[in-house]
Amino acid sequence: MRSPKGAWIWLVGKEWRELVASRSWWVMLAVMGPLVGFGFISAVRTYGEASGLNGTAIGVGEAFSPLVGIWAPTFSACELAAAFLLPFVAIRLVAGDRQSGALKLELQHVMPAIGRVGTKALVLVGGWAIASAAPATAVALWWTYGGSIYAPELAGVMAGHLLNAGLTIALAAAAASATDHPSTAAIVTLTATVGTWVVNFVAAVHGGVWERIARYTPTAMVAEFQHGLIRLEVVLAALTLIAAGLALAAIWVQLGVAVKRRAIESMAVAAATALVLAACMRVTASWDVSEARANSFAREDEAALARIPGPLTIEVHLAPEDPRRVDLEHRALSKLRRVRPDVRVRYVSATSIGLFEQTSEGYGEIRYELGGRTAVSRSTTAEAVLETIYELAGATPPVESEDSVFRGHPLTATTKGAAVVFYGVWPVIVIAVGLSPRWPGRRKKVKRKR
Amino acid sequence: MEANTSWVRVSGLTKRYGALAALQDVSFGIRRGEILGLIGPNGAGKTTLFECMAGVLPPSAGAILVEDREVTPRERSDLLFYLPDAIAPWPSQPVRWVLDFAVGFFGARADVLEDVIESFALQTLLDDPIGTLSKGQRKRVMLAVGLLMRQPLLLADEPFDGLDLRQSREVAATLREHVSKGRTLFLSIHQISDAARICDRFVLLSGGRTCGEGTLDELAARAQQRSARPAGRDLEEVFLALT
Numbered sequence: 001m002r003s004p005k006g007a008w009i010w011l012v013g014k015e016w017r018e019l020v021a022s023r024s025w026w027v028m029l030a031v032m033g034p035l036v037g038f039g040f041i042s043a044v045r046t047y048g049e050a051s052g053l054n055g056t057a058i059g060v061g062e063a064f065s066p067l068v069g070i071w072a073p074t075f076s077a078c079e080l081a082a083a084f085l086l087p088f089v090a091i092r093l094v095a096g097d098r099q100s101g102a103l104k105l106e107l108q109h110v111m112p113a114i115g116r117v118g119t120k121a122l123v124l125v126g127g128w129a130i131a132s133a134a135p136a137t138a139v140a141l142w143w144t145y146g147g148s149i150y151a152p153e154l155a156g157v158m159a160g161h162l163l164n165a166g167l168t169i170a171l172a173a174a175a176a177s178a179t180d181h182p183s184t185a186a187i188v189t190l191t192a193t194v195g196t197w198v199v200n201f202v203a204a205v206h207g208g209v210w211e212r213i214a215r216y217t218p219t220a221m222v223a224e225f226q227h228g229l230i231r232l233e234v235v236l237a238a239l240t241l242i243a244a245g246l247a248l249a250a251i252w253v254q255l256g257v258a259v260k261r262r263a264i265e266s267m268a269v270a271a272a273t274a275l276v277l278a279a280c281m282r283v284t285a286s287w288d289v290s291e292a293r294a295n296s297f298a299r300e301d302e303a304a305l306a307r308i309p310g311p312l313t314i315e316v317h318l319a320p321e322d323p324r325r326v327d328l329e330h331r332a333l334s335k336l337r338r339v340r341p342d343v344r345v346r347y348v349s350a351t352s353i354g355l356f357e358q359t360s361e362g363y364g365e366i367r368y369e370l371g372g373r374t375a376v377s378r379s380t381t382a383e384a385v386l387e388t389i390y391e392l393a394g395a396t397p398p399v400e401s402e403d404s405v406f407r408g409h410p411l412t413a414t415t416k417g418a419a420v421v422f423y424g425v426w427p428v429i430v431i432a433v434g435l436s437p438r439w440p441g442r443r444k445k446v447k448r449k450r
Numbered sequence: 451m452e453a454n455t456s457w458v459r460v461s462g463l464t465k466r467y468g469a470l471a472a473l474q475d476v477s478f479g480i481r482r483g484e485i486l487g488l489i490g491p492n493g494a495g496k497t498t499l500f501e502c503m504a505g506v507l508p509p510s511a512g513a514i515l516v517e518d519r520e521v522t523p524r525e526r527s528d529l530l531f532y533l534p535d536a537i538a539p540w541p542s543q544p545v546r547w548v549l550d551f552a553v554g555f556f557g558a559r560a561d562v563l564e565d566v567i568e569s570f571a572l573q574t575l576l577d578d579p580i581g582t583l584s585k586g587q588r589k590r591v592m593l594a595v596g597l598l599m600r601q602p603l604l605l606a607d608e609p610f611d612g613l614d615l616r617q618s619r620e621v622a623a624t625l626r627e628h629v630s631k632g633r634t635l636f637l638s639i640h641q642i643s644d645a646a647r648i649c650d651r652f653v654l655l656s657g658g659r660t661c662g663e664g665t666l667d668e669l670a671a672r673a674q675q676r677s678a679r680p681a682g683r684d685l686e687e688v689f690l691a692l693t
Contacts, residue, residue, distance in 0.1 A: 010554035014540070021542030101537025104506050105595075109556055110527050256505035256523075 007111060008119065015093065015123040022092045026434035028085040029131050030427050035077035036134040037422020041415045043073040044145070051410030064408025065292045066142065067153045072226040074138045078161040079222050081131065082168045087189040090124050090172035094249065095182040107255055114250040117177070121169050121246055128165045132158070134426065141418055148409035150291040153228045160225020163238045164218045168193075170245025177252035193218075205352045207320035216241075216277075228290025233283040240280060244273040284341035292406040297335050300398035301386055305339045308393040310371040313344045317365045319354025320347070328366070328380035335382065368392055457482040457634070458529070458603060463512030465498050471658055472498045476512070478653045478663045480603065480636055485629055487649030488638040489689055495658040496638040497535065500605050504532030531556075531599040533592050535607035535638075541581030545572055545591050548580060549598065558598035569624040570594045585612035593621060597628055607638045622648045646685040656693035 019025055047069040094117075097103040106116070135158075143149055168189075175188040196217040203214030214220055216237045224234060251257075251265045288295040296302065314333070318325035325347070336343055350357055357363045366385075368375045370392040377388050390397045456479025465473040473495045480486050490496050501507040503514060505526055513520045514529075521529055540548055549567070552558040567573060570590040580588060589612045596604050609625070610618045625648065629635055639645040645652065652669060654662040662669050666685055673691035 007555050007557070010551060014543075014551060014555070017543060017547070018540070097539075100539050100541055101534055102539030104501075104504075104532070104534045104537065105539055106555075107506065108504060108527055108531060110524055256508050258508040261508075 007109065008115065011111070011116065011119050012123065015120050016126070018093055018096060019089075019123055019127050022089065022096070024085075024088045024092045025127055026430065028081060028089055029434070030430040031085060032077065032081055032131045032134040033137075033422045033426025033430065035080060036074060036138055037418060037426070039077050040070070040074040040135075040138040040141070040422070041418050043070045044142070044413055044415045044418070048412040048414070052412045064410045065153075065290065065294070065406070066148055066150070066409060067157070067226070067228050067290050067292065067294070070138075070142060070147065071154060071157045075135050075157050075161055075226065078132065078135060079164060079219075082128075082161070082165050082218075083193050086124075086128065086165060086168045087172040087193075088186060089127065090120075090169045091176045091182050091185045091189065093120055093124060094173045094176035094253075095179075095185055098176075098180075098253075099182065103253070103255065107253075112250075113254050114247065117173055117246050117250045117253060121166075121173060124169045125162075125166065128162070128169075132161075134422070137421060137426070138418075141415075141421065145411065145413035145416070147411050147413065152289040153291055156225050156228055156230055156289040159230070160222050163225075163235065163242075164222050166242045167218050167238060167245070170242040170249070173249035174245045174252070177249040203320075205320060207347055207349070207352070211320070212281075227294055228288055228292075229295040230287045230289055232285040233280045236280040236283060237277055240273055240276045244269055284337075286338050288338070292408070295335060296338060297382065297386065298398075298400045300400055302339045304395060304398045305336070305386075305389065308340075308370070308389065308395060311342050311344065312340060312389065313346070313369040315346045315348060315365075315367040315369075317348045317362050317367070319349040319357060320352050322349075322354040324364070324380045328385070332380070332382040332385040336385065456480060457516065459515040459518075460499075460503065461513050461515055463499065463502055463514075464510045465495070465502055465507065465658075466510045473502065473509070473512075473658045476655070476658070476660050478660055480634060481651070482602075482634055483629060483632060484650040485625065485635045485637060485648055487645040487652045488636065488655060489642060489645055489652050489685075490640070490655035491693070492640065494655045496640075496655055497607055498658075499655065500532055500607050500636075500638055501534075504530065504605060506532065506534075527601075529601060530603040530605055531596060531601040532605040533596040533607060533609070535611060537592070538580055538583075538588055542579050544577050544579050545583075546576040548591060549594060552595045552598050556599060558595070559600060563598060566594045566597055569597075569627075570621070586614065586617060589613060590617070590621070593625075597624075597633070602632070603634045603636065605636045605638075608640065609637050610639065610641060610644045618644060619647075642686045642689055652685070654689060654692050662692045 047064070047066075050069070051064060097106060107113075139149065139154065171192055172185065172189045175185040175192075176182065179185045179188060196219060199210065199217055200214050200219055203210040216234065221234050221238060224231060247269045248266055251262050251269065254262070286295075297305065316325065316328065316333075318328070333343075333345055337345075349363075350360070354363065364378050366377050366380070366388075368377070368388050370389065373392050375388050375392050377384060379385070387397065458480040459477070460479075461477050463473055463476040464471065476495075476499060488496050488499065498507060502509040502512075505523055514526065515521070516525070516529065540551070543551070549563060549572075553560045553563060567576070570593060572590060572594060575583065575587055575591070578587075580591065583591065589609070593606065593609055596606055610621065613621060622644075625635060625637075637645070637649065639649070646666070651665050652663070653660060654669070662672055664672070666688065669685075669688045669692065673688045676691060
């Protein structure tokens with residue numbers, strides 16, 4: 001028998017050849033350019049209009065951050081591709097061996113199933129990396145326009161989309177291995193994707209435990225990365241889910257194992273995943289990689305908050321769909337949690353929209369408790385929240401340095417060359433390379449045409 | 451080991467799908483250096499038997515023994531290689547690459563690669579993707595892959611299916627040549643005339659049970675005992691008498 005390393009190199013080569021032989025990958029590549037191009041061109045135009053109209057002022061700096069203004073809309077094409085195109089590429093690669101009968105031959109090799117599935121995942125990530133040349137082209141174009149690029153936030157966005165692609169690959173691999181036909185696998189994968197959207201919707205309506213679960217959905221994860229926030233618990237949860245998906249794929253790709261045993265192994269994987277996810281939820285480390293510090297209070301405030309002793313409890317009487325609650329959560333509480341992981345926030349509401357609670361006594365109140373002292377406020381701005389906490393703690397609010405204010409990078413640029421690159425050059429190159437007779441499986445067809 | 455004693459024994463192999471028994475207590479032996487034919491009507495369980503032996507399907511009961519010791523999955527992958535019927539693996543890849551992959555991935559024999567290509571007349575097909583080949587051409591490629599493997603025992607499901615008469619004879623000669631060099635073959639064949647031409651011994655399978663095992667003479671003698679009508683040395687008659 002060939003050495004495991006030698007066999008693995010052949011397997012990588014085989015999976016790569018199968019990937020480039022699949023039409024679904026070429027379709028994804030061809031579509032990626034126009035998708036990215038549409039997002040990028042629209043974003044640059046809007047960014048330019050906003051820059052020309054408003055100039056630069058304190059407080060609107062975030063609007064002129066390429067992170068929110070350019071990268072988020074440009075890379076959103078990757079989210080779309082990961083949800084609707086990548087699953088088919090992954091299913092084709094995983095289920096193709098079963099359909100063609102190659103699996104019956106390959107599984108006679110002693111290589112462990114996780115090795116095979118891992119190799120497929122690796123090649124698919126490589127295929128995704130090639131497709132990511134489209135947003136990378138957008139980054140290059142932005143640079144040629146004189147746009148600002150802050151590497152940490154750009155790397156954060158790319159990492160978020162890579163994790164998202166990893167989740168899609170793991171899910172599709174598990175579905176393709178556990179089902180008999182690729183169409184069933186596609187239905188299962190898309191159902192799971194839609195299911196995460198339903199979770200997001202239910203979380204927005206009902207809050208509570210759903211809100212907690214929704215923080216781990218791919219959509220929420222990508223949104224955080226697109227805002228420059230990297231939370232270790234989300235990264236660990238995503239890696240755990242990827243590992244679980246690949247483990248399930250490895251369990252179900254085996255042919256000579258009884259279904260009962262595979263079901264037991266799957267349950268063990270599910271139980272282990274649940275335990276690890278529960279442990280992940282206790283991790284509080286996070287990093288704000290945005291240049292605008294969009295997910296953080298000012299450094300002076302962070303230092304002052306960290307010095308305040310005692311546990312802080314905040315009770316918010318706002319319904320899940322009340323815009324004030326969303327405002328409070330995004331502008332203040334999420335930033336507060338990063339500085340003070342010990343803060344306990346409790347949301348109280350009788351309904352989901354709060355429309356008929358407006359007249360109820362106490363609705364709209366935000367009740368603070370710190371070291372036995374209490375305060376009530378109705379303001380949902382970050383400034384008001386900080387002011388209340390300083391008041392409770394008897395601390396003097398720090399003076400924010402003028403230098404620490406992010407003033408943004410306004411740019412009025414035309415999208416010169418972008419339409420040609422994304423709508424013309426990109427698809428033409430992809431189609432030309434994809435149809436090249438040099439790829440495996442094309443030579444014969446070309447010969448026969450002659 | 452003596453030529454007439456079993457090298458590999460299949461013992462009590464059973465495969466159930468719920469209440470349906472596809473194989474029931476199937477037992478027989480395989481001798482080193484022989485061509486053993488698995489004969490049976492459609493639905494007899496021939497492919498199920500091969501897949502259980504190869505570890506592609508999990509058997510409900512039973513074992514494969516070598517010298518009275520049950521083989522582990524690891525030992526099985528060193529012992530035998532199974533060639534399924536009606537597969538078109540790696541359909542986008544050219545024949546040359548498939549043969550190279552067999553050598554590279556499975557550690558098959560590179561030293562006999564060119565001989566095997568010549569034996570199965572694959573020279574003109576080397577650049578053609580598997581998916582564009584006819585059934586017979588694909589069968590020849592798969593047999594070439596099987597014969598490249600290092601495992602001493604090759605299980606081939608319907609090795610002559612899709613081949614014309616001339617090709618069948620040529621393939622049979624090639625298989626016989628490899629057996630003369632020490633390879634053992636276990637072939638599932640539904641065309642009894644093909645089986646009679648190439649196999650040294652036979653295992654008769656019907657309704658998931660073994661109905662007989664032995665050379666044609668041994669089976670004919672057994673059929674004679676069972677039936678009032680003499681079966682002679684015609685495998686078809688023997689088969690009908692015993693199943």
